Amino acid sequence: MKSQLEKELAIARGLVEEFLMDDPFPAKVRPAALQEAVRLYPFRGGKRLRPVLALWSCGAAGGEPVRALNAAAAVEIYHNWTLVHDDIIDCDELRRGKPTCHVELRNRGAGELGLDPVRARKFGTDFAILAGDLQQSWALDVMLRSTDRGVSAETTLAMARRMQSFLGRELISGEAMDVEFEYRSGRPSLPELTEMIRGKTGALLAFSAECGAMAALDTPDWNAPDVAALSSFASELGFAFQLLDDLLGVFGDEQTFGKPLFSDFREGKPTLLFLRAMAALPPEEQAELDSMMNRASYSAEDGRRIRCLLEKSGARDALERDAAESSEKALASLARLPENRFRSLLEALAEHLLKRNV
Amino acid sequence: MKSQLEKELAIARGLVEEFLMDDPFPAKVRPAALQEAVRLYPFRGGKRLRPVLALWSCGAAGGEPVRALNAAAAVEIYHNWTLVHDDIIDCDELRRGKPTCHVELRNRGAGELGLDPVRARKFGTDFAILAGDLQQSWALDVMLRSTDRGVSAETTLAMARRMQSFLGRELISGEAMDVEFEYRSGRPSLPELTEMIRGKTGALLAFSAECGAMAALDTPDWNAPDVAALSSFASELGFAFQLLDDLLGVFGDEQTFGKPLFSDFREGKPTLLFLRAMAALPPEEQAELDSMMNRASYSAEDGRRIRCLLEKSGARDALERDAAESSEKALASLARLPENRFRSLLEALAEHLLKRNV
Numbered sequence: 001m002k003s004q005l006e007k008e009l010a011i012a013r014g015l016v017e018e019f020l021m022d023d024p025f026p027a028k029v030r031p032a033a034l035q036e037a038v039r040l041y042p043f044r045g046g047k048r049l050r051p052v053l054a055l056w057s058c059g060a061a062g063g064e065p066v067r068a069l070n071a072a073a074a075v076e077i078y079h080n081w082t083l084v085h086d087d088i089i090d091c092d093e094l095r096r097g098k099p100t101c102h103v104e105l106r107n108r109g110a111g112e113l114g115l116d117p118v119r120a121r122k123f124g125t126d127f128a129i130l131a132g133d134l135q136q137s138w139a140l141d142v143m144l145r146s147t148d149r150g151v152s153a154e155t156t157l158a159m160a161r162r163m164q165s166f167l168g169r170e171l172i173s174g175e176a177m178d179v180e181f182e183y184r185s186g187r188p189s190l191p192e193l194t195e196m197i198r199g200k201t202g203a204l205l206a207f208s209a210e211c212g213a214m215a216a217l218d219t220p221d222w223n224a225p226d227v228a229a230l231s232s233f234a235s236e237l238g239f240a241f242q243l244l245d246d247l248l249g250v251f252g253d254e255q256t257f258g259k260p261l262f263s264d265f266r267e268g269k270p271t272l273l274f275l276r277a278m279a280a281l282p283p284e285e286q287a288e289l290d291s292m293m294n295r296a297s298y299s300a301e302d303g304r305r306i307r308c309l310l311e312k313s314g315a316r317d318a319l320e321r322d323a324a325e326s327s328e329k330a331l332a333s334l335a336r337l338p339e340n341r342f343r344s345l346l347e348a349l350a351e352h353l354l355k356r357n358v
Numbered sequence: 359m360k361s362q363l364e365k366e367l368a369i370a371r372g373l374v375e376e377f378l379m380d381d382p383f384p385a386k387v388r389p390a391a392l393q394e395a396v397r398l399y400p401f402r403g404g405k406r407l408r409p410v411l412a413l414w415s416c417g418a419a420g421g422e423p424v425r426a427l428n429a430a431a432a433v434e435i436y437h438n439w440t441l442v443h444d445d446i447i448d449c450d451e452l453r454r455g456k457p458t459c460h461v462e463l464r465n466r467g468a469g470e471l472g473l474d475p476v477r478a479r480k481f482g483t484d485f486a487i488l489a490g491d492l493q494q495s496w497a498l499d500v501m502l503r504s505t506d507r508g509v510s511a512e513t514t515l516a517m518a519r520r521m522q523s524f525l526g527r528e529l530i531s532g533e534a535m536d537v538e539f540e541y542r543s544g545r546p547s548l549p550e551l552t553e554m555i556r557g558k559t560g561a562l563l564a565f566s567a568e569c570g571a572m573a574a575l576d577t578p579d580w581n582a583p584d585v586a587a588l589s590s591f592a593s594e595l596g597f598a599f600q601l602l603d604d605l606l607g608v609f610g611d612e613q614t615f616g617k618p619l620f621s622d623f624r625e626g627k628p629t630l631l632f633l634r635a636m637a638a639l640p641p642e643e644q645a646e647l648d649s650m651m652n653r654a655s656y657s658a659e660d661g662r663r664i665r666c667l668l669e670k671s672g673a674r675d676a677l678e679r680d681a682a683e684s685s686e687k688a689l690a691s692l693a694r695l696p697e698n699r700f701r702s703l704l705e706a707l708a709e710h711l712l713k714r715n716v
Contacts, residue, residue, distance in 0.1 A: 168495030
């Protein structure tokens with residue numbers, strides 16, 4: 001199945017990328033530096049997971065995937081504006097191995113405009129704020145043009161509304177909660193962290209599947225059974241993926257994981273895995289685990305000790321159970337839909353994303 | 359007429375303010391600091407010129423103004439998100455005499471969260487970026503609920519589309535041009551500055567009138583004659599107002615103008631008035647006028663000299679001519695509509711805004 005999945009993924013990505021390249025919205029943006037910044041992330045590639053979810057959810061709900069092409073491109077652009085603003089907030093310098101939007105603009109300010117470092121930095125941030133703002137407008141504009149694909153005005157309106165009042169509000173609230181965790185003195189509680197994750201990453205995955213299904217069925221009702229089933233599939237899949245990511249970041253194999261282990265510990269970022277362990281450990285071991293945060297490097301012995309504490313506390317088992325439960329919920333939601341080619345593709349995609357061994 | 363105008367303005371503002379207070383969108387925003395930031399500017403009052411334009415344009419095009427109430431509230435919220443992001447970019451500390459959004463949040467970070475000044479500043483900016491992002495979502499959500507007022511799905515869709523592809527793109531491009539002028543070495547040209555002003559302030563005024571008229575006529579066609587006439591009225595009115603503002607900032611009476619004179623000079627901000635004079639003056643006087651920029655204070659003699667150069671160059675006359683021309687265009691556009699109470703109110707509003715003596 002894998003090579004078939006890869007082939008289908010490439011087709012879906014190709015559709016979205018062609019749409020993004022050809023879309024007329026950015027061409028009228030001025031000045032040139034802003035126009036390029038608006039196109040930067042959407043043209044940079046990536047997994048395109050969200051638009052693929054939209055296209056295949058449309059297919060799984062019985063529509064031609066191309067009916068959801070505007071919705072798919074819209075969620076991809078939407079995802080990108082949140083990345084541009086997040087990167088400013090997190091002061092990140094790299095995104096997909098290349099300079100982030102504000103860094104790219106900062107370099108342009110230093111080069112083309114000859115600005116000194118302080119002014120170049122301010123210029124980069126200012127323009128990146130506006131680039132993200134414009135991408136939010138672009139995403140909406142593309143979504144609102146779903147009528148070009150034969151989707152009715154009522155359904156298009158409902159998709160756009162959900163994009164504001166569910167996706168926008170949940171996602172930005174999730175991001176703000178994440179920012180607040182960094183600034184306040186105490187750690188988030190388990191429910192708070194769960195809510196943040198469900199908002200910051202779950203809402204966009206859920207919405208991607210939801211709008212694909214709404215386009216397929218041409219329904220303004222986001223509670224329609226097949227729409228809700230696909231939304232729940234994507235949301236639970238995303239949550240399971242996040243839990244697995246927590247686990248792999250500690251128990252995984254650095255080679256196959258693709259990122260350095262213990263990076264959440266290094267950054268002092270509490271994960272669900274960490275918070276669960278802290279809640280279950282006796283005070284002395286709580287303090288020991290806590291002392292593992294924010295270190296410059298982790299020796300093999302540190303790594304063994306972290307793993308030992310996470311296992312002893314029962315946090316590893318609990319997270320594996322939760323991940324399995326969310327995976328099952330995801331697949332059960334999918335199973336409520338009639339069998340077809342795209343339902344199988346979504347199943348294969350879920351298995352592919354979740355099969356990473358801990 | 360003035361007291362009648364004031365009375366009607368108060369009624370229109372009251373409608374919009376009641377809508378903003380009652381709207382359910384912000385209530386689900388988390389955390390509390392972000393929710394309050396989202397409400398901050400929209401609840402702070404102000405002239406509410408844009409929503410009034412929407413409501414009365416709806417009336418002038420033959421609809422009950424309340425049909426455009428969602429559109430009116432939407433343009434007001436939209437205006438506010440652009441102010442929040444502009445204030446970050448311009449490092450402004452005050453807005454309508456009170457702390458700007460990022461300053462309010464910075465103070466909250468320093469107080470409630472006990473952050474040191476550097477972290478409080480970063481917290482304030484981060485949350486203000488997200489507050490503006492959410493207001494953009496809120497504005498769109500309110501606009502998309504125009505169907506609650508009996509506006510058809512097709513028309514609502516068209517209004518929302520124009521909000522992205524005309525308003526959003528033009529306004530943000532205008533703001534970016536303004537930012538770029540500050541960073542690049544040369545001054546903007548006259549056409550560049552005109553384009554910036556038309557985008558940054560004109561697009562929102564034009565759109566406010568346009569969507570009011572579209573709601574009234576329930577037409578998705580923003581080129582319909584009455585829609586275009588009202589849009590052109592608002593756009594020309596805004597441009598004339600801006601030109602008068604340039605003139606009053608130099609030739610006006612500080613008492614009635616309400617702002618210190620020569621503030622554009624003090625900030626080194628080229629206005630159309632300044633650029634026109636620079637283009638017309640001989641080299642020596644060009645240099646003299648240029649030397650008046652960026653001073654800490656302006657003596658009575660400086661003021662006389664600036665006025666003299668602006669008059670001598672013909673720039674004052676030219677701007678007065680342009681302002682008169684735009685005013686006439688605005689009123690001529692309005693005159694294309696059948697006479698009714700709201701057309702008269704728009705006329706009175708225009709006269710009120712433009713009657714300030716230079």
